Amino acid sequence: MSNLQQFQSFAKQNKKKVITKNEAVIYTRVSGSQQEDNTSLDSQKIQCTQYATRLNLDIKEYFGGTYESAKTDDRKQFQKMISYVKKKRIAFIIVYSIDRFSRAGASAITIVEELKKIGINVLSVTQPVDVETSTGMFFQNLNLLFSKYDNDQRRDKTIMGMRQRLLNGYWMGKAPLGYKNARDENNAPVIVFDENAKFIKKIFLWKLNESLSNKQILDRLDLYGIKLYKQKLTNILRNPVYCGLLVHNLLDGEIIKGKHKGIVTKDTFLKVNNISTGTGYKQHKANESLPLKGGFVKCAKCEKPLTGYIVKKKNIHYYKCGTIGCGCNKNANKMNQLFLNILEKYQLDKKLVAPLKLQLNYTFQYFNKSNKDNTATLKYNLSTIKEKLEKIQERYALGEIDTVIYNKFSKKFSEEMDKIENEINKTSFEKSNLDSYIDKSINLISNLHNMWNLSDYTQKQQLQNLLFPNGILYDKENDTCRTLKTNSILELTNSLSVILNQKKNGQKNTNVNLSTLVAGTGLEPVTFGL
Structure with a gap:
């Protein structure tokens, strides 16, 4: 019988690793x-x-x-x-x-x-x-x-709790820029305005009223000491939270009205996003006989914009609706006259010039209170940069820094000071300048009919879009035009006319609220809202 020890070299070891240390x-x-x-x-x-x-x-x-x-x-x-x-x-x-x-x-x-x-x-x-x-x-x-x-x-x-909270209109997580986390009267977590809310509003108004590029907005914010990245600014402009709405991936495409107050209106938010995404007004070929085309006048029946055409044999221009079966068609001269009749309605009575000037002054002062705070912030930033410039000048004089560094930073600080000083000039209006703006606006309102009639095609379109930003509707059945939205200054002058006429007739009307009929403002006087 063979000895098993002789086969030991053929035995297989357990490959399982064991660590013997305890x-x-x-x-x-x-x-x-x-x-x-x-x-x-x-x-x-x-x-x-x-x-x-x-x-x-x-x-x-x-x-x-x-x-x-x-x-x-x-x-x-x-x-x-x-x-x-x-x-x-x-x-x-x-x-x-x-x-x-x-x-x-x-x-x-x-x-x-x-x-x-x-x-x-x-x-x-x-x-x-x-x-x-x-x-x-x-x-x-x-x-x-x-x-x-x-x-x-x-x-x-x-997730279920978060979704339900969103459906109830409550923001989830850290408050976005312009808001801060707080508690309401029921101790529920909410978001409310913070000190940056005014700058968020300015961002939207700069984009809407001045069509500033994102870079220009970032540069202007920098003057106020607000540092933002380009992507952050884009996200702000496209975030509906700033007009009081909530969107979230947990809502699966649903949009919810938030419990918080919007910093800007929904209308402003939508208009800004049309601007920021590059979808502005289409350019139409100029035709002096058809100044109301280009989307300004719409069919009251189908609400489609009226286009223009010419009957060459008669050399007569017409506005028409492109909707099949609608049949809205109107002689261009007669349509233009209907619009002139609308302007005639808003023509300012000379007796209203003095009270309107007072109202515009009051309106400007009321809506530009925040400019005082803005100017104070800008002046503080200006003084800070001046100190930096003086320090670098002192260090250069003492030989602590070389010429290259001095030139680099002195140029930088000087440019920043120039920008801030320009911004201070924009936000500061002398009474004489304000009176001049108001006089020009009063003159415009007093001559709307002639101003539009004597303007060229481009000027007419600019004026009519300024006065009636959403255009007008033409009702073929009644052969009438009606406005959709009127400039706030025109509403104000019209209301004053109503009050004046009622007083002449011995009537009373307590329903006219002038405080609601004022133009919105940004950094310019309220007359720029006209």
């Missing part, structure tokens, strides 16, 4: 910053340390000790711990419960299996299993899956 690390964590200051971390550490003592394990290092979400395993402390045990060949990782190790489910099971292949085992204080047996590993994996399931349930409940 060394361990402890990993603790909480899921959120709100838990960081409570006893959870200390309690975990104590329990894990006692567990290691009972197993006669030598604790080499502690990891975690902070909040890290376990939804994924891309955690800084977690990855640091994994690298450490692999490098130092530590036999055990001790956690208070398996969900402290991970809530990532299948990916966590994969990590545990990879660690086990190199002789590293994960031990749970509250869920002890024999990690050397298949049954023990089954229960450990099951606990990891249950942790993932529990996490998913929490996530579903959280």
Whole structure:
């Protein structure tokens, strides 16, 4: 009989790696910053340390000790711990419960299996299993899956709560620029205006009224000490939160009216986005006989813009509606006369000149109160830059900096000062200048009929769009035109005319509210709103 010892060289070794050292690390964590200051971390550490003592394990290092979400395993402390045990060949990782190790489910099971292949085992204080047996590993994996399931349930409940909150009109998360987080009378979290709200409003008005490019807006904001990136500005201009609405991916395309107040109107927001996306007015070929085309006059029946054409045999121009079956058609001269009749209605009575001047002065003062604050901010920024310039001049004189650096920064500060001084001049109006603006506007309102009639094609379109920004509707059945939206100054003069005529006739009308009939303003006087 052969000796089995002779076959020893053919025996196969167990390739399973075993770390014989009784060394361990402890990993603790909480899921959120709100838990960081409570006893959870200390309690975990104590329990894990006692567990290691009972197993006669030598604790080499502690990891975690902070909040890290376990939804994924891309955690800084977690990855640091994994690298450490692999490098130092530590036999055990001790956690208070398996969900402290991970809530990532299948990916966590994969990590545990990879660690086990190199002789590293994960031990749970509250869920002890024999990690050397298949049954023990089954229960450990099951606990990891249950942790993932529990996490998913929490996530579903959280998302459901967030969606319901959005549907109720409440903003979620940190307040956007121009707002701050607060509480309402019911202690519900809301967003309200902060000190930057006035600059958000200016951004929209600069884009709407002056058609400034994003770069020009950023440069102007810089003068006020507001630093924004181009992408941030674009996001502001396209965020409906600023007109009182809510949009969110949890709403799945739905738009909700927010509980918060909008910094700008919905109309302003929509108009600004037409400008910012490059979708302005289309250019139409000039025709002196058809100044009302180009979308200004629309059919009252189908609300489509009237276009123009000429009957060459008669050399007569017409406006027509392009909708099939609508049949809206009107002689151009007669249509132009209908528009002149509208202008005649708004012609300013000479007796109203004096009271209107007073009203415009009052309106300007009322709506430009904020300019005083703006000017103060600009002057403060100007004085700050002046100090910087004086300091660099002093350092240059003392030889602390060379000519290259001095020229670079003195030029920079000088240019910034020039920009701010120009902006201060824009926001500051002398009474004589204001009176001049008002006189020009009064003169315009007093001669609307002749002003439009004597203008060329381009001037006519500019004037009519200024007076009636949404155009007019032509009703073929009644052969009449009506306005859609009238410039606020025209509304004011018309209301004053109504009041004056009623007084002449001995009538009383308490329904006219002049305070609502004023033009909106930006940095220019209210007469620029005309």
